[in-house]
Amino acid sequence: MKKAIITVVGRDCVGIIAKVCTYLADSNINILDISQTIVGGYFNMMMVVDVAETAKSFDTVSGELAEVGTKIGCVIRIQLEDIFDMMHRI
Amino acid sequence: MISRSEILETNQMIEKENLDVRTITMGISLLDCIDSDRDKLCANIRRKILRLAGNLVATGDEIGREYGIPVVNKRISVTPIGIIGAAACRSEEDFVEIAKELDRAAKDVGVNFLGGYSAVVAKGMTTADAMLMRSIPEALAQTERVCSSVNVGSTRTGIDMDAVRIMGEVIRETAEKTKDADSIGCAKLVVFCNAPDDNPFMAGAFHGVTEGDAVINVGVSGPGVVKKALESVRGESFEVLCETIKKTAFKITRVGQLVAKRASERLGVPFGIVDLSLAPTPAVGDSVAEILQEIGLEYPGAPGTTAALALLNDQVKKGGVMASSYVGGLSGAFIPVSEDQGMIDAVNAGCLTLEKLEAMTCVCSVGLDMIAIPGDTSASTISGIIADEMAIGMVNQKTTAVRLIPVIGKGVGEQAEFGGLLGYAPIMPVNRFDCSSFVKREGRIPAPIHSFKN
Numbered sequence: 001m002k003k004a005i006i007t008v009v010g011r012d013c014v015g016i017i018a019k020v021c022t023y024l025a026d027s028n029i030n031i032l033d034i035s036q037t038i039v040g041g042y043f044n045m046m047m048v049v050d051v052a053e054t055a056k057s058f059d060t061v062s063g064e065l066a067e068v069g070t071k072i073g074c075v076i077r078i079q080l081e082d083i084f085d086m087m088h089r090i
Numbered sequence: 091m092i093s094r095s096e097i098l099e100t101n102q103m104i105e106k107e108n109l110d111v112r113t114i115t116m117g118i119s120l121l122d123c124i125d126s127d128r129d130k131l132c133a134n135i136r137r138k139i140l141r142l143a144g145n146l147v148a149t150g151d152e153i154g155r156e157y158g159i160p161v162v163n164k165r166i167s168v169t170p171i172g173i174i175g176a177a178a179c180r181s182e183e184d185f186v187e188i189a190k191e192l193d194r195a196a197k198d199v200g201v202n203f204l205g206g207y208s209a210v211v212a213k214g215m216t217t218a219d220a221m222l223m224r225s226i227p228e229a230l231a232q233t234e235r236v237c238s239s240v241n242v243g244s245t246r247t248g249i250d251m252d253a254v255r256i257m258g259e260v261i262r263e264t265a266e267k268t269k270d271a272d273s274i275g276c277a278k279l280v281v282f283c284n285a286p287d288d289n290p291f292m293a294g295a296f297h298g299v300t301e302g303d304a305v306i307n308v309g310v311s312g313p314g315v316v317k318k319a320l321e322s323v324r325g326e327s328f329e330v331l332c333e334t335i336k337k338t339a340f341k342i343t344r345v346g347q348l349v350a351k352r353a354s355e356r357l358g359v360p361f362g363i364v365d366l367s368l369a370p371t372p373a374v375g376d377s378v379a380e381i382l383q384e385i386g387l388e389y390p391g392a393p394g395t396t397a398a399l400a401l402l403n404d405q406v407k408k409g410g411v412m413a414s415s416y417v418g419g420l421s422g423a424f425i426p427v428s429e430d431q432g433m434i435d436a437v438n439a440g441c442l443t444l445e446k447l448e449a450m451t452c453v454c455s456v457g458l459d460m461i462a463i464p465g466d467t468s469a470s471t472i473s474g475i476i477a478d479e480m481a482i483g484m485v486n487q488k489t490t491a492v493r494l495i496p497v498i499g500k501g502v503g504e505q506a507e508f509g510g511l512l513g514y515a516p517i518m519p520v521n522r523f524d525c526s527s528f529v530k531r532e533g534r535i536p537a538p539i540h541s542f543k544n
Binding site: 005007033035046048058059062077078079080081082083084085086087088 | 091092094096097099100101152155156157158159341344345347348
């Protein structure tokens with residue numbers, strides 16, 4: 001398993017989760033956890049995913065997710081989980 | 091499980107507070123390239139750099155994308171050329187040819203700086219060392235990415251005052267040769283006392299002879315992150331202040347450790363050290379001066395500055411040491427003038443002088459850094475300033491350095507423009523009284539006594 005964290009931030013609209021999840025399913029990326037809130041009209045989602053099984057390179061996934069984000073007016077980032085683990089866990 | 095707030099905190103540091111990995115620097119030993127034929131030596135150097143560092147830039151960028159953190163610079167440091175060129179170089183021109191080869195190799199692998207056009211002459215100079223030092227002005231004028239440093243003293247050996255005298259002249263000559271670009275050659279030239287062998291930061295990086303064949307050293311930076319963290323503890327006690335700096339330094343350094351480990355794995359080169367420095371840039375919110383202001387000073391240079399900087403430097407080290415398996419390099423707070431908007435403002439406000447900066451260097455991580463001085467400053471005055479700074483390092487068992495830029499054709503009240511990461515700097519007044527009889531004396535200052543510490 002190779003865990004990565006996806007964050008989606010932007011103005012709320014219909015179908016954000018659907019579009020992101022469709023892309024992940026098409027790319028064979030399994031979702032392990034999702035949490036999501038809306039603060040002041042802004043959509044804020046965090047996903048933990050497993051990128052071990054996808055045939056695409058990390059760079060490709062990162063670029064394509066950013067494109068999906070542009071289409072729905074959100075900023076989508078994907079980062080390997082280690083950076084958060086390193087910074088916040090001893 | 092990582093929480094939402096932790097993810098937000100990390101990404102906020104990267105996006106809003108300029109947290110970045112300032113440099114991945116590959117140290118490369120050139121000892122096995124030595125040949126008595128200059129052309130063969132150059133070919134060997136080129137081959138080794140291309141073989142080891144060919145993927146450095148691509149790997150650094152790839153790691154940056156995977157973790158969503160900018161890896162700003164990819165650089166190379168090499169064994170001091172004063173040693174490498176000793177068998178092959180018969181003249182200063184021969185050394186300049188090596189510098190040009192290094193510059194070409196740096197361009198070919200895509201790194202923005204290559205350090206190690208250096209001589210380590212803390213106790214005495216070989217003929218080759220002296221030739222290399224004399225060749226520095228021409229080498230820096232003819233190359234773009236090569237950085238030079240000369241270590242002229244150490245706590246164990248004392249200060250080589252002959253080298254100090256030469257370096258005053260070399261700095262002036264370098265300034266003259268690059269006067270069309272506000273004497274920018276001097277921004278690539280550092281004079282050290284107690285220079286570390288594993289420093290990843292330019293312009294003073296070189297790969298010491300105590301190091302292995304190749305090594306990955308990483309420099310992290312995040313003055314903006316420390317400043318932001320301190321905003322939340324305004325008016326609190328020193329205990330709270332120090333704890334906050336320590337915790338923040340820990341988090342920043344952990345990122346450096348992660349990036350260093352990954353870079354080392356992917357390049358097949360051993361991990362050396364993480365340098366946990368607060369290195370400012372001219373960008374707003376990326377300033378060490380702003381941290382000092384947040385601690386409670388109107389401007390850096392005000393009374394209390396040395397104490398505040400001492401506290402900051404020490405807490406950065408304490409927080410960082412536990413975060414990485416190996417800490418090294420310079421590790422602490424840098425106080426360059428031209429690369430820090432807050433420092434520039436302090437100079438312009440009349441609060442920060444060269445003398446106060448000298449006091450600050452007793453407790454910061456390096457020394458008098460990126461300071462523009464009048465173009466008519468004499469070589470002996472520059473040597474005098476170097477000698478003072480080296481003495482601070484020698485007696486206090488710390489690294490100190492001098493990177494002064496006499497801006498030819500400009501004086502106090504004017505400004506030098508260097509561009510990019512090097513920024514711009516107001517030209518600062520220098521004490522005009524003479525020290526030439528002191529500088530003219532030959533020989534060296536003996537090593538200091540290591541007891542009776544008062």
